[in-house]
Amino acid sequence: MDINEYIESGVLEAYLTGTATEKEIQQLMFLKKNYPQIDIALSRIEMDLAQLSGISTPATGQKIEDDLKELTKSKHTRIVKLKVHTKESESTEEQTAGKSIQFIEIEDTSKYMRVKKTWKWRIIGILILMALLLGLIIYFYLENQQMKEQLENHAFY
Template sequence: MEIRTIIESGLLETYVMGIASEEEKLQVEQLSVRYPEFKEALTSLELDMELLAQRMAVPPPPLVFDKIEQEINEIKLRDQHLLKIDKPVDDQKERQSTAGGYIEVESSSSHMRIHKAWRWVFAAVFILGKIFLGFAIYYYLESRQAKEKIEELKQEIRKTTS
Protein backbone atom coordinates (compact mmCIF):
# COMPACT_ATOMS: atom_id res chain seq x y z
CA MET A 1 0.00 0.00 0.00
CA GLU A 2 2.73 2.47 0.93
CA ILE A 3 4.64 1.98 -2.39
CA ARG A 4 1.46 2.57 -4.41
CA THR A 5 0.94 5.87 -2.53
CA ILE A 6 4.51 6.96 -3.24
CA ILE A 7 4.15 6.01 -6.92
CA GLU A 8 0.96 8.09 -7.22
CA SER A 9 2.44 11.06 -5.32
CA GLY A 10 4.24 12.49 -8.36
CA LEU A 11 7.71 11.71 -7.08
CA LEU A 12 8.49 9.58 -10.13
CA GLU A 13 7.42 12.33 -12.52
CA THR A 14 9.66 14.93 -10.89
CA TYR A 15 12.54 12.44 -10.95
CA VAL A 16 12.08 11.59 -14.64
CA MET A 17 11.75 15.27 -15.66
CA GLY A 18 14.95 16.09 -13.76
CA ILE A 19 13.41 18.59 -11.35
CA ALA A 20 13.63 16.46 -8.21
CA SER A 21 15.69 17.63 -5.25
CA GLU A 22 18.73 15.69 -4.10
CA GLU A 23 16.72 14.07 -1.30
CA GLU A 24 14.00 12.99 -3.73
CA LYS A 25 16.58 11.57 -6.14
CA LEU A 26 18.16 9.56 -3.36
CA GLN A 27 14.74 8.34 -2.20
CA VAL A 28 13.77 7.20 -5.74
CA GLU A 29 17.06 5.39 -6.22
CA GLN A 30 16.73 3.61 -2.87
CA LEU A 31 13.09 2.63 -3.49
CA SER A 32 13.84 1.34 -6.99
CA VAL A 33 16.51 -0.97 -5.54
CA ARG A 34 14.27 -2.25 -2.73
CA TYR A 35 10.90 -2.59 -4.47
CA PRO A 36 10.54 -4.21 -7.92
CA GLU A 37 7.06 -2.66 -8.33
CA PHE A 38 8.57 0.80 -7.88
CA LYS A 39 11.37 0.00 -10.34
CA GLU A 40 8.80 -1.22 -12.89
CA ALA A 41 6.71 1.95 -12.52
CA LEU A 42 9.84 4.08 -12.95
CA THR A 43 10.88 2.20 -16.11
CA SER A 44 7.36 2.44 -17.51
CA LEU A 45 7.22 6.20 -16.87
CA GLU A 46 10.65 6.73 -18.46
CA LEU A 47 9.52 4.85 -21.60
CA ASP A 48 6.28 6.84 -21.75
CA MET A 49 8.16 10.14 -21.45
CA GLU A 50 10.60 9.05 -24.15
CA LEU A 51 7.76 8.15 -26.52
CA LEU A 52 6.04 11.45 -25.79
CA ALA A 53 9.25 13.37 -26.48
CA GLN A 54 9.76 11.51 -29.76
CA ARG A 55 6.20 12.22 -30.92
CA MET A 56 6.46 15.92 -30.04
CA ALA A 57 9.92 16.39 -31.57
CA VAL A 58 10.16 18.96 -34.34
CA PRO A 59 12.60 17.95 -37.07
CA PRO A 60 15.14 20.61 -38.05
CA PRO A 61 15.03 22.14 -41.53
CA PRO A 62 16.56 19.81 -44.14
CA LEU A 63 19.65 21.93 -44.85
CA VAL A 64 20.79 22.17 -41.21
CA PHE A 65 22.70 18.89 -41.27
CA ASP A 66 24.42 19.86 -44.53
CA LYS A 67 25.48 23.22 -43.04
CA ILE A 68 26.83 21.54 -39.92
CA GLU A 69 28.75 19.00 -41.97
CA GLN A 70 30.17 21.75 -44.20
CA GLU A 71 31.34 23.78 -41.19
CA ILE A 72 32.97 20.71 -39.63
CA ASN A 73 34.78 19.97 -42.88
CA GLU A 74 35.98 23.58 -43.08
CA ILE A 75 37.31 23.38 -39.52
CA LYS A 76 39.11 20.13 -40.35
CA LEU A 77 40.65 21.64 -43.48
CA ARG A 78 41.73 24.73 -41.57
CA ASP A 79 43.33 22.61 -38.86
CA GLN A 80 45.12 20.49 -41.48
CA HIS A 81 46.31 23.64 -43.23
CA LEU A 82 47.67 25.04 -39.96
CA LEU A 83 49.53 21.79 -39.28
CA LYS A 84 51.13 21.79 -42.75
CA ILE A 85 52.68 25.23 -42.34
CA ASP A 86 56.38 24.74 -41.56
CA LYS A 87 57.72 28.23 -42.04
CA PRO A 88 56.35 31.46 -40.54
CA VAL A 89 54.01 33.47 -42.77
CA ASP A 90 55.42 36.74 -44.10
CA ASP A 91 53.03 39.33 -42.65
CA GLN A 92 53.82 41.90 -45.36
CA LYS A 93 52.93 39.48 -48.20
CA GLU A 94 49.70 38.56 -46.45
CA ARG A 95 48.71 42.22 -46.14
CA GLN A 96 49.39 42.82 -49.81
CA SER A 97 47.25 39.84 -50.84
CA THR A 98 44.29 41.02 -48.75
CA ALA A 99 44.61 44.65 -49.84
CA GLY A 100 43.41 43.72 -53.34
CA GLY A 101 39.84 44.83 -52.67
CA TYR A 102 38.54 42.89 -49.68
CA ILE A 103 37.89 43.72 -46.05
CA GLU A 104 40.73 42.83 -43.72
CA VAL A 105 39.18 40.97 -40.81
CA GLU A 106 42.04 40.47 -38.38
CA SER A 107 44.68 43.12 -38.07
CA SER A 108 47.05 44.60 -35.58
CA SER A 109 45.74 48.11 -36.28
CA SER A 110 42.43 49.50 -35.10
CA HIS A 111 41.37 50.49 -38.65
CA MET A 112 39.45 48.42 -41.12
CA ARG A 113 40.29 48.35 -44.81
CA ILE A 114 37.48 48.34 -47.35
CA HIS A 115 37.35 48.36 -51.13
CA LYS A 116 37.48 51.86 -52.61
CA ALA A 117 34.07 51.51 -54.28
CA TRP A 118 32.43 51.14 -50.87
CA ARG A 119 33.83 54.50 -49.75
CA TRP A 120 31.56 56.25 -52.24
CA VAL A 121 28.60 54.19 -51.12
CA PHE A 122 29.22 55.11 -47.48
CA ALA A 123 29.65 58.77 -48.39
CA ALA A 124 26.40 58.74 -50.41
CA VAL A 125 24.50 57.08 -47.56
CA PHE A 126 25.88 59.65 -45.11
CA ILE A 127 24.91 62.59 -47.32
CA LEU A 128 21.44 61.16 -48.04
CA GLY A 129 20.94 60.63 -44.33
CA LYS A 130 21.68 64.30 -43.67
CA ILE A 131 19.32 65.38 -46.45
CA PHE A 132 16.49 63.19 -45.16
CA LEU A 133 17.10 64.45 -41.63
CA GLY A 134 16.77 68.02 -42.89
CA PHE A 135 13.50 67.21 -44.69
CA ALA A 136 12.15 65.41 -41.61
CA ILE A 137 12.84 68.42 -39.40
CA TYR A 138 11.36 70.82 -41.98
CA TYR A 139 8.15 68.82 -42.40
CA TYR A 140 7.84 68.29 -38.65
CA LEU A 141 7.96 72.05 -38.08
CA GLU A 142 5.53 72.67 -40.95
CA SER A 143 3.13 70.09 -39.52
CA ARG A 144 3.32 71.66 -36.08
CA GLN A 145 2.69 75.10 -37.52
CA ALA A 146 -0.27 73.81 -39.57
CA LYS A 147 -1.79 72.20 -36.44
CA GLU A 148 -1.48 75.51 -34.59
CA LYS A 149 -3.13 77.34 -37.49
CA ILE A 150 -5.97 74.79 -37.58
CA GLU A 151 -6.48 75.20 -33.84
CA GLU A 152 -6.65 79.00 -34.24
CA LEU A 153 -9.23 78.67 -37.04
CA LYS A 154 -11.33 76.31 -34.91
CA GLN A 155 -11.33 78.84 -32.08
CA GLU A 156 -12.38 81.64 -34.50
CA ILE A 157 -15.23 79.50 -35.81
CA ARG A 158 -16.40 78.78 -32.26
CA LYS A 159 -16.36 82.50 -31.42
CA THR A 160 -18.32 83.48 -34.51
CA THR A 161 -20.97 80.76 -34.01
CA SER A 162 -21.47 81.62 -30.37
Protein backbone atom coordinates (compact mmCIF):
# COMPACT_ATOMS: atom_id res chain seq x y z
CA MET A 1 0.00 0.00 0.00
CA ASP A 2 1.36 3.39 -0.98
CA ILE A 3 1.06 5.86 1.91
CA ASN A 4 0.67 8.89 -0.36
CA GLU A 5 -2.23 7.20 -2.17
CA TYR A 6 -3.84 6.41 1.18
CA ILE A 7 -3.42 10.00 2.35
CA GLU A 8 -5.00 11.34 -0.85
CA SER A 9 -7.85 8.78 -0.80
CA GLY A 10 -10.03 10.92 1.45
CA VAL A 11 -10.07 8.58 4.45
CA LEU A 12 -8.29 11.17 6.62
CA GLU A 13 -10.90 13.81 5.78
CA ALA A 14 -13.70 11.33 6.47
CA TYR A 15 -12.13 10.53 9.85
CA LEU A 16 -11.83 14.18 10.82
CA THR A 17 -15.39 14.99 9.77
CA GLY A 18 -16.75 11.93 11.57
CA THR A 19 -18.07 10.11 8.50
CA ALA A 20 -15.50 7.28 8.44
CA THR A 21 -16.63 3.72 9.13
CA GLU A 22 -15.35 1.73 12.10
CA LYS A 23 -13.15 -0.38 9.81
CA GLU A 24 -11.58 2.75 8.26
CA ILE A 25 -10.94 4.21 11.71
CA GLN A 26 -9.22 1.04 12.91
CA GLN A 27 -7.09 0.89 9.77
CA LEU A 28 -6.17 4.57 10.12
CA MET A 29 -5.15 4.14 13.77
CA PHE A 30 -2.96 1.17 12.85
CA LEU A 31 -1.29 3.04 9.98
CA LYS A 32 -0.91 6.18 12.06
CA LYS A 33 1.19 4.26 14.61
CA ASN A 34 3.48 2.90 11.90
CA TYR A 35 3.74 5.87 9.52
CA PRO A 36 4.43 9.39 10.86
CA GLN A 37 3.43 10.89 7.46
CA ILE A 38 -0.19 10.05 8.24
CA ASP A 39 -0.02 11.87 11.57
CA ILE A 40 1.49 14.92 9.86
CA ALA A 41 -1.16 14.83 7.14
CA LEU A 42 -3.91 14.51 9.76
CA SER A 43 -2.69 17.56 11.66
CA ARG A 44 -2.34 19.54 8.41
CA ILE A 45 -5.88 18.64 7.30
CA GLU A 46 -7.21 19.42 10.78
CA MET A 47 -5.64 22.89 10.66
CA ASP A 48 -7.06 23.48 7.17
CA LEU A 49 -10.54 22.43 8.30
CA ALA A 50 -10.26 24.64 11.36
CA GLN A 51 -9.33 27.63 9.22
CA LEU A 52 -12.22 26.95 6.82
CA SER A 53 -14.75 26.56 9.63
CA GLY A 54 -13.50 29.55 11.63
CA ILE A 55 -12.61 27.51 14.72
CA SER A 56 -9.77 28.96 16.74
CA THR A 57 -6.38 27.37 16.23
CA PRO A 58 -3.68 27.09 18.91
CA ALA A 59 -2.21 30.41 17.75
CA THR A 60 -5.57 32.08 18.43
CA GLY A 61 -5.65 30.50 21.89
CA GLN A 62 -2.23 31.95 22.63
CA LYS A 63 -3.42 35.38 21.44
CA ILE A 64 -6.43 35.19 23.78
CA GLU A 65 -4.16 34.20 26.68
CA ASP A 66 -1.85 37.14 25.92
CA ASP A 67 -4.84 39.50 25.83
CA LEU A 68 -6.02 38.21 29.21
CA LYS A 69 -2.59 38.76 30.72
CA GLU A 70 -2.54 42.29 29.32
CA LEU A 71 -5.99 43.01 30.78
CA THR A 72 -4.96 41.82 34.22
CA LYS A 73 -2.03 44.25 34.15
CA SER A 74 -4.34 47.19 33.42
CA LYS A 75 -5.16 49.56 36.32
CA HIS A 76 -8.87 49.82 35.58
CA THR A 77 -9.55 46.09 35.28
CA ARG A 78 -10.94 44.16 38.22
CA ILE A 79 -8.77 41.12 38.90
CA VAL A 80 -10.48 37.74 38.42
CA LYS A 81 -8.52 34.58 39.18
CA LEU A 82 -8.53 32.01 36.38
CA LYS A 83 -7.73 28.38 37.00
CA VAL A 84 -7.27 26.21 33.91
CA HIS A 85 -7.72 22.48 34.34
CA THR A 86 -6.89 19.99 31.60
CA LYS A 87 -8.70 16.70 31.57
CA GLU A 88 -7.14 14.03 29.40
CA SER A 89 -9.83 11.96 27.72
CA GLU A 90 -9.93 8.21 28.06
CA SER A 91 -11.03 7.61 24.48
CA THR A 92 -8.26 6.06 22.38
CA GLU A 93 -9.29 8.04 19.30
CA GLU A 94 -9.07 11.38 21.12
CA GLN A 95 -5.76 10.52 22.76
CA THR A 96 -4.20 9.59 19.45
CA ALA A 97 -5.44 12.79 17.88
CA GLY A 98 -3.72 14.69 20.71
CA LYS A 99 -6.85 16.45 21.91
CA SER A 100 -7.58 17.48 25.48
CA ILE A 101 -10.51 19.23 27.12
CA GLN A 102 -9.90 22.42 29.11
CA PHE A 103 -12.13 23.79 31.86
CA ILE A 104 -11.79 27.36 33.13
CA GLU A 105 -12.95 28.12 36.67
CA ILE A 106 -13.53 31.79 37.36
CA GLU A 107 -13.25 32.83 40.99
CA ASP A 108 -14.58 36.29 41.78
CA THR A 109 -12.96 38.20 44.63
CA SER A 110 -16.00 40.41 45.26
CA LYS A 111 -17.92 39.73 48.48
CA TYR A 112 -21.15 41.31 47.20
CA MET A 113 -23.88 39.58 45.28
CA ARG A 114 -24.75 41.12 41.93
CA VAL A 115 -28.43 41.66 41.16
CA LYS A 116 -29.79 42.71 37.78
CA LYS A 117 -31.55 46.07 37.65
CA THR A 118 -34.96 44.53 36.94
CA TRP A 119 -34.71 42.39 40.07
CA LYS A 120 -33.83 45.41 42.17
CA TRP A 121 -37.08 47.13 41.16
CA ARG A 122 -39.09 43.96 41.72
CA ILE A 123 -37.65 43.56 45.21
CA ILE A 124 -38.35 47.22 46.03
CA GLY A 125 -41.93 46.81 44.78
CA ILE A 126 -42.45 43.70 46.89
CA LEU A 127 -41.12 45.50 49.99
CA ILE A 128 -43.50 48.44 49.38
CA LEU A 129 -46.43 46.04 48.98
CA MET A 130 -45.47 44.26 52.19
CA ALA A 131 -45.37 47.61 54.06
CA LEU A 132 -48.81 48.50 52.70
CA LEU A 133 -50.16 45.11 53.71
CA LEU A 134 -48.73 45.49 57.20
CA GLY A 135 -50.36 48.95 57.46
CA LEU A 136 -53.71 47.51 56.37
CA ILE A 137 -53.45 44.69 58.92
CA ILE A 138 -52.74 47.16 61.74
CA TYR A 139 -55.56 49.44 60.55
CA PHE A 140 -58.15 46.66 60.47
CA TYR A 141 -56.94 45.28 63.82
CA LEU A 142 -57.45 48.69 65.45
CA GLU A 143 -60.87 49.07 63.77
CA ASN A 144 -61.83 45.65 65.09
CA GLN A 145 -60.76 46.64 68.61
CA GLN A 146 -62.83 49.85 68.41
CA MET A 147 -65.86 47.92 67.22
CA LYS A 148 -65.51 45.46 70.10
CA GLU A 149 -65.30 48.37 72.60
CA GLN A 150 -68.36 50.03 71.07
CA LEU A 151 -70.32 46.78 71.26
CA GLU A 152 -69.30 46.30 74.88
CA ASN A 153 -70.29 49.90 75.68
CA HIS A 154 -73.70 49.56 73.97
CA ALA A 155 -74.43 46.25 75.60
CA PHE A 156 -74.36 47.77 79.10
CA TYR A 157 -76.84 50.58 78.30
